[in-house]
Amino acid sequence: xxxxxxxxxxxxxxxxxxxxxxxxxxxxxxxxxxxxxxxxxxxxxxxxxxxxxxxxxxxxxxxxxxxxxxxxxxxxxxxxxxxxxxxxxxxxxxxxxxxxxxxxxxxxxxxxxxxxxxxxxxxxxxxxxxxxxxxxxxxxxxxxxxxxxxxxxxxxxxxxxxxxxxxxxxxxxxxxx
Amino acid sequence: xxxxxxxxxxxxxxxxxxxxxxxxxxxxxxxxxxxxxxxxxxxxxxxxxxxxxxxxxxxxxxxxxxxxxxxxxxxxxxxxxxxxxxxxxxxxxxxxxxxxxxxxxxxxxxxxxxxxxxxxxxxxxxxxxxxxxxxxxxxxxxxxxxxxxxxxxxxxxxxxxxxxxxxxxxxxxxxxxxxxxxxxxxxxxxxxxxxxxxxxxxxxxxxxxxxxxxxxxxxxxxxxxxxxxxxxxxxxxxxxxxxxxxxxxxxxxxxxxxxxxxxxxxxxxxxxxxxxxxxxxxxxxxxxxxxxxxxxxxxxxxxxxxxxxxxxxxxxxxxxxxxxxxxxxxxxxxxxxxxxxxxxxxxxxxxxxxxxxxxxxxxxxxxxxxxxxxxxxxxxxxxxxxxxxxxxxxxxxxxxxxxxxxxxxxxxxxxxxxxxxxxxxxxxxxxxxxxxxxxxxxxxxxxxxxxxxxxxxxxxxxxxxxxxxxxxxxxxxx
Numbered sequence: 158x159x160x161x162x163x164x165x166x167x168x169x170x171x172x173x174x175x176x177x178x179x180x181x182x183x184x185x186x187x188x189x190x191x192x193x194x195x196x197x198x199x200x201x202x203x204x205x206x207x208x209x210x211x212x213x214x215x216x217x218x219x220x221x222x223x224x225x226x227x228x229x230x231x232x233x234x235x236x237x238x239x240x241x242x243x244x245x246x247x248x249x250x251x252x253x254x255x256x257x258x259x260x261x262x263x264x265x266x267x268x269x270x271x272x273x274x275x276x277x278x279x280x281x282x283x284x285x286x287x288x289x290x291x292x293x294x295x296x297x298x299x300x301x302x303x304x305x306x307x308x309x310x311x312x313x314x315x316x317x318x319x320x321x322x323x324x325x326x327x328x329x330x331x332x333x334x
Numbered sequence: 335x336x337x338x339x340x341x342x343x344x345x346x347x348x349x350x351x352x353x354x355x356x357x358x359x360x361x362x363x364x365x366x367x368x369x370x371x372x373x374x375x376x377x378x379x380x381x382x383x384x385x386x387x388x389x390x391x392x393x394x395x396x397x398x399x400x401x402x403x404x405x406x407x408x409x410x411x412x413x414x415x416x417x418x419x420x421x422x423x424x425x426x427x428x429x430x431x432x433x434x435x436x437x438x439x440x441x442x443x444x445x446x447x448x449x450x451x452x453x454x455x456x457x458x459x460x461x462x463x464x465x466x467x468x469x470x471x472x473x474x475x476x477x478x479x480x481x482x483x484x485x486x487x488x489x490x491x492x493x494x495x496x497x498x499x500x501x502x503x504x505x506x507x508x509x510x511x512x513x514x515x516x517x518x519x520x521x522x523x524x525x526x527x528x529x530x531x532x533x534x535x536x537x538x539x540x541x542x543x544x545x546x547x548x549x550x551x552x553x554x555x556x557x558x559x560x561x562x563x564x565x566x567x568x569x570x571x572x573x574x575x576x577x578x579x580x581x582x583x584x585x586x587x588x589x590x591x592x593x594x595x596x597x598x599x600x601x602x603x604x605x606x607x608x609x610x611x612x613x614x615x616x617x618x619x620x621x622x623x624x625x626x627x628x629x630x631x632x633x634x635x636x637x638x639x640x641x642x643x644x645x646x647x648x649x650x651x652x653x654x655x656x657x658x659x660x661x662x663x664x665x666x667x668x669x670x671x672x673x674x675x676x677x678x679x680x681x682x683x684x685x686x687x688x689x690x691x692x693x694x695x696x697x698x699x700x701x702x703x704x705x706x707x708x709x710x711x712x713x714x715x716x717x718x719x720x721x722x723x724x725x726x727x728x729x730x731x732x733x734x735x736x737x738x739x740x741x742x743x744x745x746x747x748x749x750x751x752x753x754x755x756x757x758x759x760x761x762x763x764x765x766x767x768x769x770x771x772x773x774x775x776x777x778x779x780x781x782x783x784x785x786x787x788x789x790x791x792x793x794x795x796x797x798x799x800x801x802x803x804x805x806x807x808x809x810x811x812x
Contacts, residue, residue, distance in 0.1 A: 205511045206503050232618040235513045242516025243402025245484065249618025265620055270637065271492035272485055273620040275707065280735040281782040286623050287489070288638040289703045289739075289749050291777050299777030302642050325512030326488060328495035328505055331646050 210237035214313070214320040223254040223319060228276040228283075228294070230265070236323035250310050250321055251276055251283070253294070262321050263296050264308040268329045274307070283307065304331050364577030365584045366552040372446070373550065373584075374591040375439035380538065381592035382432035385599060386470075387531070389425040397477075399523035401516040404479040405614045412608060423603030429471055431599055433629045436464050441684055444663075447672035448551040451562040454664035456544045461660045463537040465653075466530050468629075473526040475627050479519055480612035485624035487514055487522070488617075496646045514617050549573060550580075554672035562669055631698035632691050638703040705738035706747030716743035718797065727794025730787055734779065742798060750776060755799030765792050 215233035223229070228251040238246030251274075252262040263283070267274045272287035282299060283292040291300040296307035308327035313320050348354050396415055398407040411418040440460060443449060449457030472490070476483045487509065495505035510517030549569060558568075578584060613619060626634050633652070640648055674681055709732070714720035717728040731737050739749035746753075756765070769788060772778035779788075 203507065205509075205517060206506050208511075210512060230618070230620060232616075235515055235617070237511055237513075237515075239401075239516035241400035241403070241520075243400075244405075244614055244616045245401045245479075245515045245519065247616050247618045248513060249620065265618065266488065269492075271488040272624050273622055275620050277735050277738075279733045279782075280777070280779065282735065282777055284705045284707070284735070284738065286704055286707065287634075289705060289775070291705075293777065293781075299772065300775045302638070302640075302645065304642055325506075326491065326509065326514060328492055328502055330501060331496055 208237075210325075212236060213323050214315075215323055216318040216320050217250070217252060218319055220314055220317050220319055223252070223260075225254045225256060227278045227281070228253040228263075230276070231262075231319075231321065233321060233323070236325075248323060249273075251307075252312065252319070252321065260312040260314070260319065261295075262310040262312045264310055264324065264327050266308065266327050268298075268303040268305040268307060268327065269301070270329075271326065303329070305329055360546060361581040361585075362579040363546065363549075364573050365550040365580045366573060367576050367578045368553045369550050369584060371587060371591075372442060372553065374588050375435055375442055377588035378592050378595050379432060379435040379439050381595060382428055382435055382599070383534065383538070385424060385428040385596060386432060389421050389428060390527070390531075392421045393425055394527065399477070399520050401519065402614070404477075404519055405611070408478065408480075408611060412611065419608055420603050422608040423606070424599055425474075426608050427599045427602040427606075429474055430627075430629070431595055432467060433471055435595070436467050440464060445674050445680060445684060446551070446554050447560075447667075447677065447680070449664040449668075450560045450670070450672060451565055451668045452548050453544070453551060454668055456541065456548065457664045458661055459537055459541045459544065461657065463534060463541065464660075465657055466533050466537065470526060470530050470534070471627065471629060473522045473530065476522045477519070477526055478609070478611065479615045481615060481619055481622035482612045482624055484514055484615040484617050485622045486626060487518055489624060493649050496649055550584075554674070556671070556673040556676060559671045559676075560669045625698075625701075628695065632694035635694040635698035638701075639697075700748075702748035704747070705735070705749055707738060709737045709746055712737070712742060712745050716745060717794075723790055724794050724797060727790040727792075730791050731794065734783065734787070734791070736791070739776075753795060753798055757796045758799040760795075762792055762796060765795055 213236045217231035217233050230249055231252045232247050232249050235242075235246050235248040249265045250262045251265060252260060255261055265273045267285040267287065267290045269285065269288055269290045272285050272290075274283040274285045274290065274292065276283055281294045283294075283296075285291070285301070285303075289301040290298070290303040292303070292307050293299045296309060298304075298306060308324065310324055311322040313322075393411060396407055396411050396418070398404055408422075411422050413419070443457065443460070472486075476487050491505040491508050491514075494508055495501040497504055506512055508518075508521070509515075510521040552569070552572070612622065625631070636648060636652075637645065671677060711732045712728045714725070717725055719725050731740075731742070736753075737746040739747045741748055741752045741754065743754050760768075766788065768776065769783070769791065770778060770780040783791075
């Protein structure tokens with residue numbers, strides 16, 4: 158084994174650029190390796206942000222199942238379920254048959270912080286268990302901290318089926334004032 | 335194997351791995367002889383982390399991070415798997431222990447101002463670790479993928495969604511899409527099991543390296559304020575003169591305390607068991623009662639107490655400002671007195687924050703701001719009769735949801751004012767106006783209540799707090 162210190166080059170003038178080049182080469186290639194490994198993963202992780210799932214119509218029951226009156230909770234498959242989602246691909250809405258021809262539906266998410274609001278039939282109010290948000294039957298805020306009315310969901314009747322148009326989990330985009 | 339050959343074998347290994355050269359000096363490094371029981375919390379936090387790693391690996395053997403199967407796998411771990419309930423319990427109480435010990439460790443370091451020169455980065459790395467530990471606690475709560483977990487992630491996404499400009503992007507990044515679902519659970523699993531533990535392990539390594547580099551701090555001495563120009567030499571000199579080897583002279587206390595902590599975690603797991611699972615994680619199920627784990631409950635309470643115009647500022651400000659203030663603390667004050675007796679503001683801040691935490695946590699458990707959906711009808715003993723218009727009025731108080739928010743004689747919620755004595759305080763007209771028009775935090779009932787119902791309720795309310803002689807309403811139902 159040669160324990161001698163490495164021999165200095167005969168031409169110190171040429172050694173320096175070579176070392177600088179090798180330093181830059183190794184740093185540059187390391188950066189390339191890093192980018193090649195991380196970029197696809199970062200893109201993969203961020204992809205759901207850019208993918209806007211198409212709003213879909215989901216059937217929630219037959220027309221004759223809904224009587225004119227208070228709200229009922231309907232469940233349907235969310236707009237973009239992954240194969241392994243199971244019951245967590247379920248979304249819900251409060252649906253009311255207002256008259257023979259007219260329906261109205263709201264997202265179950267409270268506009269304060271997203272908790273599930275409950276319809277209480279007698280006082281005709283939606284109430285939230287988290288921070289006391291209360292809404293009237295038209296979705297407007299009756300009391301408590303919610304800054305916005307309940308999110309409306311579009312409803313239609315087609316071929317005897319009541320269908321709702323899926324929406325994202327509504328976020329309360331309150332701006333800082 | 336003879337002693338001699340054992341020794342030879344060890345020497346062969348030691349010569350190659352360098353245990354004596356690298357590890358032994360670390361173990362026997364000198365620490366101040368006055369570093370006694372005050373110094374046990376950091377190592378206990380590490381011990382709690384080890385509990386989390388080991389039990390977490392165990393749980394991951396059966397845990398399925400995906401939709402419906404997650405819930406089933408959790409039920410399997412809790413109810414069927416041999417020792418599964420114990421391991422899940424240890425992971426749950428270990429998380430509480432880790433959060434608690436990390437905070438106690440931080441308070442101790444803060445009170446003794448150990449973050450001052452030259453240990454600024456010890457503190458800063460610790461602050462980062464604390465926030466990642468809180469992130470672990472939060473993502474862990476979601477991995478308990480039941481109804482509470484689903485709604486916690488919705489609330490968290492809502493909070494993130496209020497960030498200016500990037501709010502919705504952040505929220506959808508967190509959810510792994512635009513709704514809570516299968517992608518959300520797998521995303522949180524990756525964060526809880528790979529990303530955050532990696533950051534914690536890297537952080538712990540840095541934290542320990544810095545401890546080795548700057549030495550364990552001494553107990554504060556009123557006569558020795560920190561002077562960056564002379565501190566290091568003076569510390570070195572003192573430690574050489576009076577220091578004791580960490581192992582075993584100082585370390586036994588750490589090991590003893592850690593044993594107690596592991597014992598407590600184990601005992602809680604055996605006697606209290608893991609937290610019960612809520613119903614399955616169905617995002618359309620509205621019968622959930624979302625409540626965060628105890629260490630975040632104070633924040634949940636704060637959000638109900640704030641006026642709406644301050645809310646977004648607080649939601650976004652508390653974590654960010656909290657982190658910035660804590661992180662940069664040693665850069666603002668890195669010299670001078672360390673003794674708590676010379677730093678009354680530090681002591682005051684700790685007492686104030688602790689009291690606020692305790693009061694808000696108790697408040698969070700009571701949830702007086704929330705309608706009480708489970709409230710029972712008023713009993714005849716409170717109403718004064720079980721038939722007639724008064725009893726009907728009392729019944730309507732329940733049917734119309736008044737009791738969800740108002741307390742009468744100890745029955746009802748606490749969202750609105752107590753009505754036990756309301757008959758003494760308001761006139762018939764006042765009560766009618768308030769019920770019909772609503773008011774501060776009270777919905778208007780004009781459109782959902784008939785005049786007969788209204789009068790029955792008002793008649794009943796006018797008897798509240800009024801003595802039996804005056805009990806007959808002066809202006810009976812029309």
